[in-house]
Amino acid sequence: MSGILIALIGMAVFALGYRYYSKFIAEKIFRLDPNYVTPAHKYKDGVDFVPTNKFVLWGHHFSSIAGAAPILGPAIALYWGWLPALLWVVLGTVFAAGVHDFGTLVLSVRNKGQSVGTLAHRLVGQRAKILFLFIILILVLMVNAVFAWVVANLFISYPSSVLPVFIQIPLAVWIGYVVYKGKTKMLIPSLLALAVMYGVAIIASRVEFLQIDIVQYFGGEGAAGIFGLGAVSSAFFIWIIILMIYVYIASTLPVWKLLQPRDFINSHQLVLGLVILYIGLFLTNPQMTAPVTNSGADTPWLPLLFITIACGAISGFHGLVSSGTSAKQLNNETEARFVGYAGAVGEGILALLSIIAVGTFFATQSDFFATYGSFVDANEAGLGVFIEGASVLAGGLAIPPDIATTLVSIMVISFAATSLDTSVRLMRYIIGELGIEYKVPTLNKKHVATSIAVGTSAALVLLPEGPQGFGSGGYLLWPLFGTSNQLLAAISLMLIAVWLKRLGRNYIAVIIPMIFVMAMTLWAMFQQVIFEWSWFGTESNTLLFILGSIIFVFAIWIILTAVQVMTGKYDKPLDSDH
């Protein structure tokens, strides 16, 4: 089947979903009111509450939620064939992610622009807020570990991308400084920075001297490294330490100094990447060589598919962006449909691209099975295949393959690194908040909280060991990331359902995706915790067993709370009730 056809089918369903389903939700369920005074107007302060043009707000919302996760998930899930992945991405976006992102936005707009965490407290009670904080804590911890692993591995596999990625740091600091001093607008400096970065990337792809390859410095793959480890494991260890030092600094600096200017450069990469790869797709017209479904899979797709693809089908993280930030800037309530629902569609389009890039990369189906031989192989190879596949698509615009590979790897690394430093910062805030909650004020200190965040993340990424020994086990955390993300989404959907029930509206459209996501997550966790990670499981692993069990208990807790809520135990008055 042609890759173009898949893209067109996906886009058509997204378009129909937006045109009809989101309209139905907006009019019949949320009953958006064009005359409602949004928090952006009511509490207008020029800082947090600013009425913003809907296209501008969508652009910002989309660039905040898009990252490496919607690329990595589908790239792994293609193991079960492209059809299951495509169906889950397309239908998940239309019926689950769209409703979730749109719903959290409306819920927050109707409640002073408060975040879902605060709303959990008000709608369900103190216990729900703590539950919420712990799940976000686990989620950001997983994000830190998984993306640190991803970045370190990509640095080892694509040494030509190291220098361009590191050059981004001084460039970002320079942009931050120039713009903060008010000397210029940020478009020109950030485009200049991108040009410098890509210039360095092109040179580094061709000049071996500029490729920072730690494995080669040790004397190649078979050579011995430090602490009695092999060269590859040592390189991995060194990269993790460097990354952790970097995120420590990045997450304690004021955001305008490093984080935001990096985001500007990365927004260009996102736009440029999407445009180039979709144009490349239409010029090269590649055929899907991955199987439609994989009947000989060693791991069943049900329920694992639904946690392997988290972002791109439904993601709890989006609710944090919708409710914390975007809700405070919404100009008119009716625009929530565009910002929230179309934001989720944007993420779906990114996931669709990942499916096509991976699905069309292999020359034949047997080549596909040579790489995607088992689920473990798929986990390890997924992202690398996306990079290779995307560079073939970029080749349609006559970009030489070695340069295209470097550019795509830089794009993926930049996304992963941004997710990494944002989530370390988020983790720092949550540790501080838990410190206040449990009366341990020391935890609220910047360096104490950051040290705990960085220390636990480093431990988590270094501990699990895969088949290739030290440093190869980071992918084992991917299902845990997916699960905690889905749990967060489930709680947010529950909050929307509680709110709708209280208003006497029909909440079926919210409760169905919630039950579905919850059931799949529970099932997948139960299966993995008991049959794989426990001491009598196939791949006994104490660390994963403990983490998985904690998530499992949280999931049960959410279900109990949801049942209590739905049977009407909690009935506190809310602003939106009036």
Add this chain to the structure above:
Amino acid sequence: MLDKVKKLIEFYEEVLSMPHRQEVARELRDEDDLFLLLLYSEMIGIPNPVYYYTLELYPYMIEKFHDWHLRMGMEKSPLTGIRCC
């Protein structure tokens, strides 16, 4: 055509600068809050030798003060000295 491209660039610039403008505004507001605290520290019991003079600014800051206490989560003015609402 040129107009449309210009509009597109302006739109793009606005998307990019939105979070940045917000951060700069926040930092300025924090500085303002500190400044106000210095000016009217007397009202919360911290002695201020130039209070007599800073009080002259009182009429100019009533509106700002109202925004401030709302922002700090207080529906009504917390200070009996400043009666704004």
